[in-house]
Amino acid sequence: MEGPDPGDRDCSGGGAGRKDGWVQWMRTQFSKAPALAGGHPRSDLRLLLGVMGAPLAPIHVCSGEPLRHLSIKDTPIETTSAQYILQQYTAASGGTKLLRSIHNSYAMGKMRMVTSQFETSTKVMKNQNASRDSESGGFVLWRMSPEMWYVELAVGANKIHAGCNGKIVWRHTPWLGAHAAKGPVRPLRRALQGLDPLTTASMFSFAQCIGEANVKGEDCFILKLQADAQTLGARSEGPAEIIRHAMFGYFSQKTGLLIRMEDSHLTRIQSNSGSEAVFWETSISSFLDDYRPVDGIMVAHSGRSIVTLFRFGEAAMSHTKTRMEEAWSIEEVAFNIPGLSAECFIPPADLTSSSVSETCELPVRERENPATPGFNRSKVAALDRQHEQHH
Numbered sequence: 001m002e003g004p005d006p007g008d009r010d011c012s013g014g015g016a017g018r019k020d021g022w023v024q025w026m027r028t029q030f031s032k033a034p035a036l037a038g039g040h041p042r043s044d045l046r047l048l049l050g051v052m053g054a055p056l057a058p059i060h061v062c063s064g065e066p067l068r069h070l071s072i073k074d075t076p077i078e079t080t081s082a083q084y085i086l087q088q089y090t091a092a093s094g095g096t097k098l099l100r101s102i103h104n105s106y107a108m109g110k111m112r113m114v115t116s117q118f119e120t121s122t123k124v125m126k127n128q129n130a131s132r133d134s135e136s137g138g139f140v141l142w143r144m145s146p147e148m149w150y151v152e153l154a155v156g157a158n159k160i161h162a163g164c165n166g167k168i169v170w171r172h173t174p175w176l177g178a179h180a181a182k183g184p185v186r187p188l189r190r191a192l193q194g195l196d197p198l199t200t201a202s203m204f205s206f207a208q209c210i211g212e213a214n215v216k217g218e219d220c221f222i223l224k225l226q227a228d229a230q231t232l233g234a235r236s237e238g239p240a241e242i243i244r245h246a247m248f249g250y251f252s253q254k255t256g257l258l259i260r261m262e263d264s265h266l267t268r269i270q271s272n273s274g275s276e277a278v279f280w281e282t283s284i285s286s287f288l289d290d291y292r293p294v295d296g297i298m299v300a301h302s303g304r305s306i307v308t309l310f311r312f313g314e315a316a317m318s319h320t321k322t323r324m325e326e327a328w329s330i331e332e333v334a335f336n337i338p339g340l341s342a343e344c345f346i347p348p349a350d351l352t353s354s355s356v357s358e359t360c361e362l363p364v365r366e367r368e369n370p371a372t373p374g375f376n377r378s379k380v381a382a383l384d385r386q387h388e389q390h391h
Helices: 016-029 043-052 078-094 095-099 197-204 227-237 364-368 378-390
Strands: 104-120 124-126 136-142 148-155 158-165 169-173 177-181 208-215 218-226 240-252 258-269 278-294 298-311 320-335
Touching: 043 104, 043 148, 043 158, 043 227, 043 320, 078 095, 078 197, 078 208, 078 218, 078 240, 078 298, 095 197, 104 148, 197 218, 197 240, 208 240, 218 258, 227 240, 278 320
Parallel strands: none
Antiparallel strands: 104 124, 104 136, 104 320, 136 148, 148 158, 158 169, 169 177, 208 218, 218 240, 240 258, 258 278, 278 298, 298 320
């Protein structure tokens, strides 16, 4: 991946010339078209990047607003418990005062992606050469308060961009070009993976504490938040309806830090032929590791995500399940970069006026195939019950 002059890098911060170089380099990225070597991307890489590259959080949140302070009176214990857990989290991450002093940030990292398993009703196919078949690449992420961000990922021969200027979320992929995302402005999920504690705390301030769990030997509190009906409706379009989107945060009782994040959303796609609908459940489970301080702020410097795409809704025995994995490491982090301004987050000039549903990244063949009759709608309720019992 292209980047600023490595001779000027210094992970400890400092150096106005170095940071100005980053800003100038970032501005040049907006004018560059995504590079494609060798024609069309492989379908599995397109799926990997489309689903794992730049997913968004379930709800709109503004980190510039103060964290909610709720009175104990008339407030459910699950909500007040969540507020206490978030107070411990912000304190462990560097403290509210320091976190609020951060106006912008930059991170650069490396990643490896692979499709590790594909399952049907009759067989399971595991990738026996996952390390050989994995796709390597890197990413850069810029953020500026309030609600502005930009990410660029280069994996294999493909490059995708995504960003938000505070008013609209957009993406640019080699296969869809530049397009706006449906629904309200939402945070980039990748930034919540141990890189932006204040936005993470602001988002989970709408959550409730639903219990405890052990994650890799650490006892954790579990916070759960859900997108409301209005947000889900704004994200739905045409035959694609977002039924639910929930996120779970696992906060260590020992350190107070977020060490696992999981979200799941369920989409119903109605065939144009009038056949029974097809349902897709997309689940992402991320483990955050190697927390180290950068300018006093705790940053997760590595982690891994497991993504499951579960398709069901046709005949009773016709489901498919695809498992994808990503491992990442953070090479460089910096805060309060001089010269970074709102103009660095302007959407691309060729952005189409119409928005595109998030279902556009599901496998094309699966989206277009009409479902066959015979689907029992109780499967959705059963899946929801199974999901709740899992937590």
